[in-house]
Amino acid sequence: MRFKGIIDEISKLEGYNKPKIYKDKLKLDTNENIAIPKRLVARVISKASKIDAREYPINYDMLKSDLAKYLNVKRDCIAIGNGSDQIIDLLLSIGRDTKSITIKPTFSFYIARCRLYSLSLEEISLDDNFGLDYKKVIDSDADILYLCSPNNPTGNQFPREEVINIIESFKGFIIIDEAYAEFARYSLKDIINKYDNLIIIRTMSKAFGLAGLRIGYAIANPSIIDVFNRVIQYPYPVNSIAVNAARIMLSMKNEINNIITTIKKERERVYDAINSSGLSAYRSDANFIAFSGSKKIFNGLLRNGIIVKDLGEINGKQFYRVSIGNKDTNDRFINALRKVRL
DSSP: OHHHHHHHHHHTSOOOOOOOOOTTSEEOSSOOOTTSOHHHHHHHHHHHTOSOTTSOOOOHHHHHHHHHHHHTSOGGGEEEESHHHHHHHHHHHTOTTOEEEEEESOOHHHHHHHHHTTOEEEEEEOOTTSOOOHHHHHTOOOSEEEEESSOTTTOOOOOHHHHHHHHHHOOSEEEEEOTTGGGSSOOSGGGGGGOSSEEEEEESSSTTOOGGGOOEEEEEOHHHHHHIIIIISOSSOSOHHHHHHHHHHHHTHHHHHHHHHHHHHHHHHHHHHHHHTTSEEOOOSSSEEEEEOOTTHHHHHHHTTEEOEEEEEETTEEEEEEEOOOHHHHHHHHHHHHHSOO
């Protein structure tokens, strides 16, 4: 009966809403990197799958070394996870009955996991231009701060000096989620050894196009990483094929960087096109753009074969989010948007 009572209580919580599946539509609602050619990823996975799957994974240290070279940090500053979501989940699982502070809106998975682990949660709403009241964060008595940089779903990255000021002033544990760092203006990976309360979370799902393989990683000073790897993380969190694929993708960083450059250029073009259509797009440092407009947008785009993310209301305005792809993909979105009667 006691277990049933726990399940009954959990069932009342609001979970993380997975995207709906639509057939025969262009999927621009989950920020996947569809600018990477599908055939390229298929070749990578084919090469990565040449393993003896009877054996447990033994290639984590090799991936850590590759990531260390890519990030220009030491290997003992890196931990591997089954997607960045799993790392977030594990960090919150040890923080039961503590208090967290974050911004609103932000990555909804974090909110859902705070509720699951009974963390008291303070949410600071962004202003109409997605700006943050930094003083409210610094003055908070919370134990954990979670900050997306760039923020999902708004796409903006807060000024580096302001974020560093928060890190230096906040007295609790700080999680900076840099899932979209490759598309952004800066990363904080160069300051990890200065602070013993900072952990940065990143992923191979976005820039490197491996969302289906679930590869995430954390960057922090060695004392934090040691505890995470030795005590908190699973013995074998990621399968061998995924680790091999991540290593191959990292070896292709020049090609990936060219694709990232294309996405950044296309981001500007899509931004201009949305504003030209009579809607209000917001500047982004990620591989997506948030924009506001009437509630007709989602269904109108859907009728024209395009799926975007319906974000609901933010500060009293209806918002949507569209992923940025290659030129052809973005042309399809722009053409569909022009057909929608605003």
